[in-house]
Amino acid sequence: MEPFGMMDALGHEQVVFCRDEASGLKAIIAIHDTTLGPSLGGCRMFDYRSEAEALTDVLRLSRGMTYKAAIAGLDLGGGKAVIVGPRSSKSEAMFRAFGRFVDALGGRYITAEDMNTNEQDMEFIGRETRWVTGRSPAAGGTGNPGPVTAWGVFHGLRGALHHATGSPSVEGRTVAIQGLGNVGYGLAKHLRDAGAELLLCDVNQQSVERALDELGGEPVEGDDFYRAPCDVLAPCAVGGVISARTIPMVQASIICGGANNILDDEDRDGQALRARGIVYAPDYVVNGGGIMSVNGELRGESRDKVLADAARIYETVREVLGRADREDLTSVRASNLLAEARIAAIGSVKGLWTGKV
Amino acid sequence: MEPFGMMDALGHEQVVFCRDEASGLKAIIAIHDTTLGPSLGGCRMFDYRSEAEALTDVLRLSRGMTYKAAIAGLDLGGGKAVIVGPRSSKSEAMFRAFGRFVDALGGRYITAEDMNTNEQDMEFIGRETRWVTGRSPAAGGTGNPGPVTAWGVFHGLRGALHHATGSPSVEGRTVAIQGLGNVGYGLAKHLRDAGAELLLCDVNQQSVERALDELGGEPVEGDDFYRAPCDVLAPCAVGGVISARTIPMVQASIICGGANNILDDEDRDGQALRARGIVYAPDYVVNGGGIMSVNGELRGESRDKVLADAARIYETVREVLGRADREDLTSVRASNLLAEARIAAIGSVKGLWTGKV
Numbered sequence: 001m002e003p004f005g006m007m008d009a010l011g012h013e014q015v016v017f018c019r020d021e022a023s024g025l026k027a028i029i030a031i032h033d034t035t036l037g038p039s040l041g042g043c044r045m046f047d048y049r050s051e052a053e054a055l056t057d058v059l060r061l062s063r064g065m066t067y068k069a070a071i072a073g074l075d076l077g078g079g080k081a082v083i084v085g086p087r088s089s090k091s092e093a094m095f096r097a098f099g100r101f102v103d104a105l106g107g108r109y110i111t112a113e114d115m116n117t118n119e120q121d122m123e124f125i126g127r128e129t130r131w132v133t134g135r136s137p138a139a140g141g142t143g144n145p146g147p148v149t150a151w152g153v154f155h156g157l158r159g160a161l162h163h164a165t166g167s168p169s170v171e172g173r174t175v176a177i178q179g180l181g182n183v184g185y186g187l188a189k190h191l192r193d194a195g196a197e198l199l200l201c202d203v204n205q206q207s208v209e210r211a212l213d214e215l216g217g218e219p220v221e222g223d224d225f226y227r228a229p230c231d232v233l234a235p236c237a238v239g240g241v242i243s244a245r246t247i248p249m250v251q252a253s254i255i256c257g258g259a260n261n262i263l264d265d266e267d268r269d270g271q272a273l274r275a276r277g278i279v280y281a282p283d284y285v286v287n288g289g290g291i292m293s294v295n296g297e298l299r300g301e302s303r304d305k306v307l308a309d310a311a312r313i314y315e316t317v318r319e320v321l322g323r324a325d326r327e328d329l330t331s332v333r334a335s336n337l338l339a340e341a342r343i344a345a346i347g348s349v350k351g352l353w354t355g356k357v
Numbered sequence: 358m359e360p361f362g363m364m365d366a367l368g369h370e371q372v373v374f375c376r377d378e379a380s381g382l383k384a385i386i387a388i389h390d391t392t393l394g395p396s397l398g399g400c401r402m403f404d405y406r407s408e409a410e411a412l413t414d415v416l417r418l419s420r421g422m423t424y425k426a427a428i429a430g431l432d433l434g435g436g437k438a439v440i441v442g443p444r445s446s447k448s449e450a451m452f453r454a455f456g457r458f459v460d461a462l463g464g465r466y467i468t469a470e471d472m473n474t475n476e477q478d479m480e481f482i483g484r485e486t487r488w489v490t491g492r493s494p495a496a497g498g499t500g501n502p503g504p505v506t507a508w509g510v511f512h513g514l515r516g517a518l519h520h521a522t523g524s525p526s527v528e529g530r531t532v533a534i535q536g537l538g539n540v541g542y543g544l545a546k547h548l549r550d551a552g553a554e555l556l557l558c559d560v561n562q563q564s565v566e567r568a569l570d571e572l573g574g575e576p577v578e579g580d581d582f583y584r585a586p587c588d589v590l591a592p593c594a595v596g597g598v599i600s601a602r603t604i605p606m607v608q609a610s611i612i613c614g615g616a617n618n619i620l621d622d623e624d625r626d627g628q629a630l631r632a633r634g635i636v637y638a639p640d641y642v643v644n645g646g647g648i649m650s651v652n653g654e655l656r657g658e659s660r661d662k663v664l665a666d667a668a669r670i671y672e673t674v675r676e677v678l679g680r681a682d683r684e685d686l687t688s689v690r691a692s693n694l695l696a697e698a699r700i701a702a703i704g705s706v707k708g709l710w711t712g713k714v
Contacts, residue, residue, distance in 0.1 A: 017360045
């Protein structure tokens with residue numbers, strides 16, 4: 001494990017190893033790129049098998065946040081934190097110690113909920129630092145960003161439809177949704193309201209029944225999701241579901257969902273989808289409503305402003321897919337290039353002297 | 358290389374890997390313990406053969422600074438930084454990038470000159486952060502801490518004499534000094550003024566001749582320094598000089614000098630000296646005037662206050678050597694225990710609520 005070697009390869013600015021003996025805290029904070037603004041990304045907790053595994057995870061995730069914030073048009077950089085250990089080792093002291101390390105970075109890293117961390121943990125962090133966001137309304141935050149994410153995915157899906165068919169209208173289109181949590185259910189509702197047909201799928205059968213009752217549509221199960229005869233597949237649950245195994249099953253012409261890391265292997269699966277003529281709207285572009293919500297909370301923006309920004313994912317998806325076609329790139333590669341170009345351009349603007357000495 | 362494993366073993370709070378692609382900066386900042394106050398320690402530059410070697414060095418050095426500051430009675434913790442690379446890669450941009458990383462730690466780490474870094478480098482760092490000290494008078498600092506260090510070594514030597522002989526007086530005592538730089542020459546002058554006989558040694562023959570002209574005394578060369586028939590050996594040049602090879606040569610009853618890491622192997626050589634009945638005044642206690650000078654600059658203390666503090670190294674050395682005898686410990690072990698006890702005690706006081714909400 002060579003931190004500088006990995007930082008070189010992925011382009012990181014700073015990696016901070018934090019340890020508090022009294023509470024047992026061991027955390028790594030990775031700050032990938034702060035050209036656009038302070039780095040933001042969730043703090044997950046996981047019982048990694050090794051330090052190298054924890055470092056690899058936090059470096060990879062923080063880099064992803066740089067691209068997500070940049071393509072969302074936000075003034076944020078990419079960061080992420082991991083706390084090493086089992087959930088059973090959680091304590092107030094541990095999260096407050098973590099909060100003090102976050103605070104000592106003076107705002108260069110802003111934290112939030114993530115895998116295995118919750119509102120209560122953020123509340124403890126928030127007693128030690130103001131650099132925590134995505135907090136509950138009770139704690140002065142705007143709460144769950146899921147509804148904004150769902151609104152953004154809906155508009156991203158309209159953008160993908162426009163690109164593929166010439167019209168953004170979802171009326172009469174069939175969309176299969178995998179995962180009926182905050183984002184998937186919200187997306188289903190927006191689609192139903194706009195006249196789409198729904199195929200609904202969730203590991204929890206009660207969630208499916210509730211959604212069918214409230215929204216209508218048909219259930220699908222297991223691999224039938226991938227084989228569904230429909231226009232759009234929308235994975236909104238776990239990552240890695242579009243893979244060498246499932247791509248041959250796909251009949252839809254578009255994949256566009258709210259889950260993170262939908263592709264099992266970004267390059268290989270992106271190319272396979274392109275070869276089959278299936279339009280893939282990059283997940284991190286499509287689900288950018290979440291970071292917009294958190295950004296809005298940080299900057300005190302109105303809910304209307306945040307929702308209007310999320311609706312603009314429609315245009316971003318069209319731009320990304322257009323560039324992918326023009327330059328014969330995977331859509332992820334195209335959106336990465338757009339994100340990198342924005343970072344370089346804004347970095348240049350920031351180099352201009354503004355009269356302060 | 359497992360950073361957390363090494364941090365566990367040595368008791369570190371925080372290790373920060375810093376990278377700036379444009380200037381080529383790669384630096385590690387290690388913050389060992391901030392119980393007493395902000396961590397302070399120099400920034401050295403070295404072309405390490407591996408990342409693991411750089412990390413090991415910065416962890417070891419920062420831990421040493423915790424003990425040095427604690428035994429000196431200062432409100433400072435231990436820190437250190439290493440910039441990885443050859444001196445030929447130095448640039449204004451590199452040190453300013455480093456300064457920005459120091460600044461982003463908000464004062465948890467305060468930097469200073471060290472091996473292969475100089476006043477010019479600190480000046481560049483100081484354009485980006487106020488958390489740099491030990492600066493030149495031209496840059497608003499108090500300049501070279503060498504004279505304060507020499508004054509502290511002189512009083513530490515008096516403490517060791519008092520412990521070994523019952524009297525602190527250096528009059529008529531013979532002291533062999535290795536290294537006639539700022540500290541060694543300053544020590545020689547204080548000793549001569551107080552009536553001691555001098556044996557002087559330096560790799561630079563001109564330095565020896567100048568000192569003999571100005572202060573009197575006799576020259577010694579090479580291994581004759583270790584064999585010198587005298588009361589005190591005062592290594593004030595490089596580290597590692599008191600070793601399994603040189604200890605059998607020693608005729609003096611006291612070793613007390615201003616160099617860092619005088620013992621080649623702290624445990625082995627400390628025990629060998631104890632077995633031979635030779636009093637060793639721990640280097641990091643004796644040369645604490647340097648950090649007192651830097652601390653005084655940080656806090657705006659008068660020169661008189663700083664010199665009075667350095668003179669109190671006399672009492673500290675007596676306390677350390679007394680404890681070592683009472684508990685049959687090496688003197689380094691005794692001073693480590695005193696430093697740890699002070700950190701624990703002040704840490705407890707800091708836990709008291711003071712009425713602010």
